[in-house]
Amino acid sequence: MPDGAAPVLDVKDLKTVFKTRAGEIHAVNSVSFDLRPGELLGVVGESGSGKSVTMMSLIGLLPTPPAEIRAGQVVFKDQNLLSIDETGLRDIRGKRIGFVFQDPMTSLNPVFNVGFQIGEPLRKHMGLSKSAARTRAVELLELVGIPDARRRLNDYPHQFSGGMRQRVMIAIALACDPEVLIADEPTTALDVTIQAQILDLVKELREKLGMAIIWITHDLGVIAGIADRVLVMYAGQVVEQAPVQELFANPQHPYTRSLLKTIPTVSGERAQRLQVIEGQPPILTASPTACPFLPRCAHHFDRCAAENPARRPVAPGHDAACFWDPTTGAPR
Numbered sequence: 001m002p003d004g005a006a007p008v009l010d011v012k013d014l015k016t017v018f019k020t021r022a023g024e025i026h027a028v029n030s031v032s033f034d035l036r037p038g039e040l041l042g043v044v045g046e047s048g049s050g051k052s053v054t055m056m057s058l059i060g061l062l063p064t065p066p067a068e069i070r071a072g073q074v075v076f077k078d079q080n081l082l083s084i085d086e087t088g089l090r091d092i093r094g095k096r097i098g099f100v101f102q103d104p105m106t107s108l109n110p111v112f113n114v115g116f117q118i119g120e121p122l123r124k125h126m127g128l129s130k131s132a133a134r135t136r137a138v139e140l141l142e143l144v145g146i147p148d149a150r151r152r153l154n155d156y157p158h159q160f161s162g163g164m165r166q167r168v169m170i171a172i173a174l175a176c177d178p179e180v181l182i183a184d185e186p187t188t189a190l191d192v193t194i195q196a197q198i199l200d201l202v203k204e205l206r207e208k209l210g211m212a213i214i215w216i217t218h219d220l221g222v223i224a225g226i227a228d229r230v231l232v233m234y235a236g237q238v239v240e241q242a243p244v245q246e247l248f249a250n251p252q253h254p255y256t257r258s259l260l261k262t263i264p265t266v267s268g269e270r271a272q273r274l275q276v277i278e279g280q281p282p283i284l285t286a287s288p289t290a291c292p293f294l295p296r297c298a299h300h301f302d303r304c305a306a307e308n309p310a311r312r313p314v315a316p317g318h319d320a321a322c323f324w325d326p327t328t329g330a331p332r
């Protein structure tokens with residue numbers, strides 16, 4: 001991953017709100033990040049921190065209304081995805097940017113066999129004939145490690161196990177050889193062994209195909225083994241960003257430090273949760289004017305109530321949105 005290379009995806013100050021009867025929910029608040037060629041970017045944060053809404057905003061998958069993208073720029077190669085029309089987006093989605101979501105049972109269509117579903121983006125985006133699409137579908141099933149691929153083309157989603165269905169979803173996402181793959185908690189519903197197999201598969205595919213990957217999870221432990229760089233999200237913001245080893249060795253934000261303590265340690269047969277983070281994330285009825293983590297933070301100062309800290313550099317390639325300096329225990 002050359003450091004100076006132009007990013008594949010460059011997101012700046014993205015703001016997404018939901019208009020509800022009870023008022024506005026500010027789900028994504030000035031999120032900025034980039035994705036570099038060939039890198040695996042992990043995105044972590046508790047449920048409700050805005051991970052999915054951020055990614056769905058990027059490629060126009062949110063229903064508007066109730067959602068509204070209020071500000072920002074999403075530059076993919078040389079186009080701002082927020083200013084192109086639905087036809088243009090449809091051309092990019094599923095072709096140049098592939099997706100895998102958490103629950104393949106709701107993303108796969110139960111009434112079509114998987115051969116048809118893998119072939120669909122190939123026919124739609126690449127203009128492949130039915131028979132060429134079938135041939136390519138066999139290759140793709142083999143690529144994602146599904147045994148007896150040719151025969152399994154005729155099977156329906158319910159005839160596959162959870163892990164195998166997720167492999168089918170990955171095959172669909174990779175069908176058109178995308179430049180970016182966005183995987184939103186794709187292994188959350190799977191048991192630990194199958195999850196590990198899927199993670200190995202993704203590592204292998206990245207080496208083979210070289211696309212950039214955004215991997216979303218609520219589990220920092222998953223990220224440790226696969227990511228190059230990590231974004232930590234809290235309350236619709238990126239609160240910390242660093243290369244993976246740096247983040248684990250030198251976490252800055254109190255929220256990241258708490259997340260690290262929730263990674264299960266394996267002792268004998270059983271994984272144990274060491275600690276849970278006390279308290280609840282805020283409900284964002286406006287964009288925060290104080291640090292949104294303040295109510296759950298053990299290290300806050302007066303300033304944290306007066307100002308929402310911006311992200312600023314703490315080490316090379318590492319920034320955090322916090323006024324507390326963990327090295328000195330004093331304000332920065």
Ligand SMILES: Nc1ncnc2c1ncn2[C@@H]1O[C@H](COP(=O)(O)OP(=O)(O)O)[C@@H](O)[C@H]1O
Nearest residue numbers: 018025027046047048049050051052053054066
């Ligand atoms: N359809 C919706 N209507 C109102 N608020 C929503 C809707 N979808 C998501 N949200 C809000 O956006 C926040 C972020 O959600 P999401 O991105 O799904 O979180 P994550 O993927 O990190 O678990 C949620 O806490 C919720 O308040």
Ligand SMILES: [Mg+2]
Nearest residue numbers: 051052053184
């Ligand atoms: Mg989500």
